[in-house]
Amino acid sequence: MKLRLHISRNDDLKDYSRGQYFRFAVIDLDKSKQYPANFVCMLPKKPTNNDAPHNIFSKIYRQDSIKVAKQLLTKALGSADDLETKKAITDRLKLLEPKSPILVKCCRCGKSFTPLGMRYRRQKVCSECKQKMYSGQ
Numbered sequence: 001m002k003l004r005l006h007i008s009r010n011d012d013l014k015d016y017s018r019g020q021y022f023r024f025a026v027i028d029l030d031k032s033k034q035y036p037a038n039f040v041c042m043l044p045k046k047p048t049n050n051d052a053p054h055n056i057f058s059k060i061y062r063q064d065s066i067k068v069a070k071q072l073l074t075k076a077l078g079s080a081d082d083l084e085t086k087k088a089i090t091d092r093l094k095l096l097e098p099k100s101p102i103l104v105k106c107c108r109c110g111k112s113f114t115p116l117g118m119r120y121r122r123q124k125v126c127s128e129c130k131q132k133m134y135s136g137q
């Protein structure tokens, strides 16, 4: 198998959030030189999520999923010729890195804590201080 990534842009999908303009398809150049005849599967954002029904990639590559995904993305990065594509590939590579827990310093007591479920507004006070605030202490 001669695997490569076929990255295509969906410019007409204006409502898609950034990064999703790009579709990452895994192709096998041994199968055919022409896309989509050489299409294998889509490259999932998180190859380790084996439970996702559409995640054919990890069904094929199993424990090698991350390794294969990284190799494909690194190769694609080397041949990408525009900045936007490069950025999309770099973002995908970042998703493959193991996540370290984010630690934030509480602005009341100074203790470090992991903020919970705050996507847009980062939690600044630890849960202990928050409880104190709500109970009026």
Ligand SMILES: [Zn+2]
Pocket: 106, 107, 108, 109, 110, 111, 125, 126, 127, 128, 129, 130
């Ligand atoms: Zn605190």
